[in-house]
Structure formats: structure tokens, C-alpha cells
Amino acid sequence: METKTISKLGGDGKMSSYTYDEYKRIVKEFHGSLAPGLLIGGFMVDLALKNLPGGQFFDAIAETKTCLPDAIQLLTPCTIGNGWLRVMNFSRFAITLYEKEKGEGVRVYIDTKKIEAWPEVRDWFFKVKPKKEQNYQLLLDQIADAGAGLCSMKKVRVRPELTGFHAHGSKIAICPSCGEAFKIKNGDKCPACSGENPYVD
Amino acid sequence: METKTISKLGGDGKMSSYTYDEYKRIVKEFHGSLAPGLLIGGFMVDLALKNLPGGQFFDAIAETKTCLPDAIQLLTPCTIGNGWLRVMNFSRFAITLYEKEKGEGVRVYIDTKKIEAWPEVRDWFFKVKPKKEQNYQLLLDQIADAGAGLCSMKKVRVRPELTGFHAHGSKIAICPSCGEAFKIKNGDKCPACSGENPYVD
Numbered sequence: 001m002e003t004k005t006i007s008k009l010g011g012d013g014k015m016s017s018y019t020y021d022e023y024k025r026i027v028k029e030f031h032g033s034l035a036p037g038l039l040i041g042g043f044m045v046d047l048a049l050k051n052l053p054g055g056q057f058f059d060a061i062a063e064t065k066t067c068l069p070d071a072i073q074l075l076t077p078c079t080i081g082n083g084w085l086r087v088m089n090f091s092r093f094a095i096t097l098y099e100k101e102k103g104e105g106v107r108v109y110i111d112t113k114k115i116e117a118w119p120e121v122r123d124w125f126f127k128v129k130p131k132k133e134q135n136y137q138l139l140l141d142q143i144a145d146a147g148a149g150l151c152s153m154k155k156v157r158v159r160p161e162l163t164g165f166h167a168h169g170s171k172i173a174i175c176p177s178c179g180e181a182f183k184i185k186n187g188d189k190c191p192a193c194s195g196e197n198p199y200v201d
Numbered sequence: 202m203e204t205k206t207i208s209k210l211g212g213d214g215k216m217s218s219y220t221y222d223e224y225k226r227i228v229k230e231f232h233g234s235l236a237p238g239l240l241i242g243g244f245m246v247d248l249a250l251k252n253l254p255g256g257q258f259f260d261a262i263a264e265t266k267t268c269l270p271d272a273i274q275l276l277t278p279c280t281i282g283n284g285w286l287r288v289m290n291f292s293r294f295a296i297t298l299y300e301k302e303k304g305e306g307v308r309v310y311i312d313t314k315k316i317e318a319w320p321e322v323r324d325w326f327f328k329v330k331p332k333k334e335q336n337y338q339l340l341l342d343q344i345a346d347a348g349a350g351l352c353s354m355k356k357v358r359v360r361p362e363l364t365g366f367h368a369h370g371s372k373i374a375i376c377p378s379c380g381e382a383f384k385i386k387n388g389d390k391c392p393a394c395s396g397e398n399p400y401v402d
Contacts, residue, residue, distance in 0.1 A: 011229075011230070011233040028212075029212070030274070030280060031280055031282060031283050032212040032278050032280075032283055033283075035282075035283070038282060061399060063393065065281060065282070065284070066282065066284065067282045067283075068282065069280075069281040069282045070280050070281065070282025070283065071282070073231070073274070073280075073281070073282070077233050079231060079232055079233075079270075079271050079274075080266060080270040080271065080274070080281050080288060081232060081236075081239060081242075081266070081267065081268045081269065081270045081271030081272070081274070082232050082233055082234075082236070082268075082271065083266070083267065087281065088393075088397065088399060089392070090383065090391055090392040090393045090397065091371070091383045091384035091386075091391065091392070092376075092379075092381050092382070092383050092391055092393060093381075093382065094381065096399075096400075103401070107400070109381055110381070110382065112375055112380065112381060112382055125373070125382065126373045126382065127372070127373055156400040156401075156402065157400060157401045157402050158399055158400055158401065159399055159400065159401055160401075162399055170292070171328070172326070172327045172328050174313055175293075178293075179313065180293050180294075180295065180310055180311070180313060181293070181294065181311065181313055181326065181327065182291065182292045182293050183292035185292075190291055190292065190293055191289075191290070191291040191292070192264065192289075192291045192293060196289065196291065198262060198289060198297075198359055198360055198363055199297075199308070199357040199358060199359055199360065200304070200357075200358045200359070200360055200361075201357065201358050
């Protein structure tokens with residue numbers, strides 16, 4: 001087995017790389033477990049980073065909320081909290097990194113044809129077998145061997161409304177119901193007091 | 202000024218703590234900048250962690266997508282990708298940590314009365330002044346001095362549908378339009394091919 005590395009794009013725009021073992025260590029620290037999807041995600045982000053278009057500032061899309069957002073957050077400057085990572089809950093196992101201004105980018109996705117060559121990965125991905133019947137070590141071994149070989153890549157251009165540098169322009173008001181501050185968009189009350197409150201009491 | 206610390210809950214259930222300077226270092230590394238909201242967020246998560254109810258497994262809610270999800274991801278085992286952090290986009294500057302099974306938790310929020318004692322924080326929070334008129338250093342100093350004094354806390358119980366250990370039970374199918382795998386919920390095509398596609402080409 002060749003020794004694979006996983007690229008990282010720093011906040012200073014510089015590329016560095018982790019060994020695969022180092023990547024597994026930070027995955028376990030951040031995510032709590034060596035989730036197969038996050039290990040594959042590392043190779044996906046690596047492939048995208050190696051094929052970035054020109055430009056200085058990049059945004060990211062994760063097309064599922066499972067695992068891939070963490071690969072992006074660990075390996076790029078894009079996080080949920082800084083607004084450069086957008087989770088679009090399509091349940092497609094794909095990521096896109098794109099240049100903020102023009103929207104030109106690269107999308108990496110699991111290729112359902114290529115995955116056929118790796119039976120344990122395929123059965124895990126398509127949920128063919130119950131978890132207890134999966135061979136976890138074989139799954140991890142096949143992921144490590146296959147790397148980005150499970151994926152394909154294409155150039156994309158992101159819709160204009162998802163590009164540019166967005167200011168946080170909304171006005172702030174105090175909700176008359178809960179007394180907390182919120183951004184005025186629709187209605188006088190904050191969204192939680194308008195019916196989306198997640199708390200029973 | 203007292204020396205403040207920021208608690209961290211590890212994936213092993215053990216509590217540790219950062220000095221405030223250490224916390225600022227990981228904020229800059231992960232988030233890209235010393236965002237005031239994320240510095241306040243550190244004190245908010247710290248306060249929540251010190252007041253957790255009993256239990257072994259915790260989920261988190263961020264009531265805004267700005268900054269606070271990153272404080273939770275840096276200081277707790279809850280991330281977007283592992284599903285233990287839920288972002289509810291209410292634009293309220295509040296977080297909740299709650300025990301997964303019964304939904305009992307603690308909610309920490311910016312208290313719009315307490316914030317009045319810290320004028321530079323107040324003006325930043327309510328966007329009273331344009332960014333260029335803000336005194337960034339004074340803002341950071343007031344945040345460091347105030348700490349959790351900007352916040353209040355209350356016990357909450359989260360709605361039953363947000364509790365429990367959720368299995369990822371959906372069936373996987375191949376989208377006839379894009380040829381990629383997705384979770385079958387509604388319709389035969391994946392959500393992206395059903396109209397939410399973020400790409401122009």
C-alpha cells in the first residue's frame with residue numbers, strides 16, 4: 001500500500017499536508033470516531049484542493065450533513081460558524097470548493113461505478129448489510145487502499161446568489177416575546193417565538 | 202483582570218480547560234479570525250458545560266449559524282458532521298447543551314440587559330456603529346473582562362423529537378437524473394435534481 005497524504009489549505013492560503021495516520025488522529029479528536037465517511041471525505045477534500053481553480057478565497061458546499069462537513073472544516077478554512085461552509089442537505093455524498101467571487105470550482109463525488117471495485121465500501125455505502133455484519137477493519141483497509149479512487153471530479157460553476165462576499169446586513173431588534181435580540185427579516189417576533197421553539201420548557 | 206479559563210468536554214466525557222489565550226489560538230486556527238462572537242461563544246459554552254445536567258451523552262443546539270456553531274465544535278464532542286450539533290437559524294445568540302435521552306439541558310444566551318454594562322460590546326452586538334467606527338481592541342478587552350457576565354442561563358427541556366439516538370435508517374438509491382446515490386425520502390430523484398441544484402454548470 002502506498003503512503004497516502006491528505007492536503008490541508010490553511011487560513012493563510014498556504015497548502016500543507018497530513019499523513020493519513022495524522023488525519024485519522026484529528027478525525028478521532030474532532031469527530032469522536034473513525035467514521036468511514038469522514039475518512040473517505042479526507043481523500044475527497046484532498047482531491048478538490050489539488051484541483052482548485054485560481055483565486056484567493058474559497059467557499060465550500062457539503063451536499064450532505066453527514067461526515068463531509070467535518071472533513072471540510074478540518075482541511076480548509078471553511079467552517080459553519082464563519083459562513084464559508086454551506087451544508088445543502090441533498091444526501092448526496094459530494095463536496096464542492098469554489099472561488100468566492102466568480103463561483104468557479106471543483107466538485108468531488110462518490111462515483112457509484114468506481115465504488116463497485118471495493119465491495120466492503122460499496123456494501124457500507126449502500127447499506128446493503130446491517131452494521132453488525134460489516135467487517136469494519138476490511139472497510140477501513142479498502143478505504144485506505146482506494147483513497148480518491150472511489151470518487152470522480154468535475155468542474156462546476158456555482159449559482160451567482162451563492163457567490164460574493166456577504167455582509168451581515170440585517171438590523172437587530174429585541175423580540176417582544178422572549179426579550180432576546182434577533183435579526184429582523186419577517187415578522188416582529190424572532191423565529192423561535194414565531195413557532196419554531198425547540199424547547200418544551 | 203482575573204485569568205479566565207474556558208472548559209472543554211472531550212469525546213471521552215472528561216472535562217479539561219484552556220486558558221483564554223489558548224482558546225484564542227484555536228479560534229484563530231479553526232475560524233480564521235478572532236471573531237468577537239466566537240470569543241463570547243467560548244464563555245457561553247464554558248458556562249453551559251459547568252452547569253450540565255447529569256448524563257453521559259449530550260447534543261447541542263446553536264440558535265444562529267454565526268460563530269456559535271464553531272464554539273460548540275471546538276469545546277464539545279458535538280460537530281455538524283457527527284450529527285450531535287444542530288444549527289437552528291433563529292438568529293438568536295444562544296446555545297443549548299442537553300442530555301440526549303431525556304432532553305434536559307441548559308441554555309445560555311446573551312442577556313440584552315446585562316450587555317448594557319459593556320458599551321462597546323453592546324454597540325457591536327446591536328450593530329449601532331459601522332465596523333470602521335468600532336474600537337476592535339476595546340471590544341476584545343470588554344469581552345475578556347465581561348466573560349460570561351454578558352449572558353444568562355436557564356434550564357430547558359428539549360422537544361422529544363430532538364432527543365434520542367437516531368439511526369440513519371433511510372434507504373439508498375441511485376438518482377436516475379445525476380446517477381449519484383441519495384437517501385430516498387420524497388420523490389424518485391435526489392433533492393438537487395428536483396430543483397435545488399446549486400450549480401449553473
